[in-house]
Amino acid sequence: MKMSIALFGALREADASGTMELDVPAGSTMAELRELLVAHLAVQAPQVSAGLVRRCAFATDEEILHNHREVPAGVALAVLPPVSGG
Amino acid sequence: MDALHVAVVERRVAALDVAAALDFVADPRFGGIASFIGRVRDHNVGRVVTGISYDLFVPLALNQFRAIAERALAEVGAPLKLWIAHAKGDLAIGDVAAVVAAGTPHRDEAFRACRLAIEAVKRESPIWKQEHYVDGDSAWSEGCSLCGDDRQFTHAHSHAAHGHDR
Numbered sequence: 001m002k003m004s005i006a007l008f009g010a011l012r013e014a015d016a017s018g019t020m021e022l023d024v025p026a027g028s029t030m031a032e033l034r035e036l037l038v039a040h041l042a043v044q045a046p047q048v049s050a051g052l053v054r055r056c057a058f059a060t061d062e063e064i065l066h067n068h069r070e071v072p073a074g075v076a077l078a079v080l081p082p083v084s085g086g
Numbered sequence: 087m088d089a090l091h092v093a094v095v096e097r098r099v100a101a102l103d104v105a106a107a108l109d110f111v112a113d114p115r116f117g118g119i120a121s122f123i124g125r126v127r128d129h130n131v132g133r134v135v136t137g138i139s140y141d142l143f144v145p146l147a148l149n150q151f152r153a154i155a156e157r158a159l160a161e162v163g164a165p166l167k168l169w170i171a172h173a174k175g176d177l178a179i180g181d182v183a184a185v186v187a188a189g190t191p192h193r194d195e196a197f198r199a200c201r202l203a204i205e206a207v208k209r210e211s212p213i214w215k216q217e218h219y220v221d222g223d224s225a226w227s228e229g230c231s232l233c234g235d236d237r238q239f240t241h242a243h244s245h246a247a248h249g250h251d252r
Contacts, residue, residue, distance in 0.1 A: 009141050009214030010226035034233075057232035059212065061145035064232055078143050078212070082229030085140070085172060085213025086124045086184050086204060 001026055003071065006078040010052060014045035024071055030058050031067040037079065056081050087159050088113065089167040092151035094144050097175035102182040111167040111189030118196035122204045124184035126177045134220040140183065142174045143212035154206040158188070161202055162195040170203055172213060
């Protein structure tokens with residue numbers, strides 16, 4: 001299934017549009033989605049370090065989706081680099 | 087929660103309003119108000135900073151602010167009014183980046199609620215800081231990873247290495 005993923009912080013440099021699409025097998029976990037994103041960015045945006053992507057979390061508008069969670073169908077996701085507010 | 091105000095304010099639209107925050111948390115029952123005001127400073131880790139751009143995932147940030155407020159209420163176990171606001175966009179030196187204000191019956195509760203809230207905003211909320219330097223270079227701050235399953239609530243890891251000590 002095609003997932004829309006909004007980009008924030010340093011990951012905005014991966015795509016100027018601010019979002020990217022990733023094809024993810026149904027039933028994948030968030031940890032598997034992260035590895036798919038690492039592989040995708042290695043080709044599409046090699047300037048983004050794999051180490052940074054592996055420290056990223058994923059979320060919906062409402063909650064952070066931890067590694068063991070299944071990728072939700074039909075929901076826009078966001079990829080969250082390490083945070084630095086305040 | 088007696089009253090809660092959470093906000094993300096686009097800098098082009100308005101500056102964060104500290105006086106409004108203090109008014110909001112005032113109450114005849116409350117003898118203590120504590121506040122934290124985070125401002126953009128002109129240096130970080132030995133480099134001269136000329137400004138900061140803040141990127142936020144707004145719907146999740148507001149959700150997180152509300153969840154943080156619930157934790158603050160549980161932590162202080164007293165009547166509480168709380169204001170949590172963060173700026174978004176391009177800020178200059180001296181601009182206010184974050185305001186937390188807590189009103190409670192006594193000062194200890196106010197200090198604790200305020201501290202809990204600002205620390206959680208910094209470490210757990212989807213906010214990213216890009217520093218701009220006098221030499222024209224820019225860099226995103228390294229920050230705290232949110233991908234540990236329990237980390238957002240336990241904070242067992244050290245923050246000393248991150249350099250985000252405002």
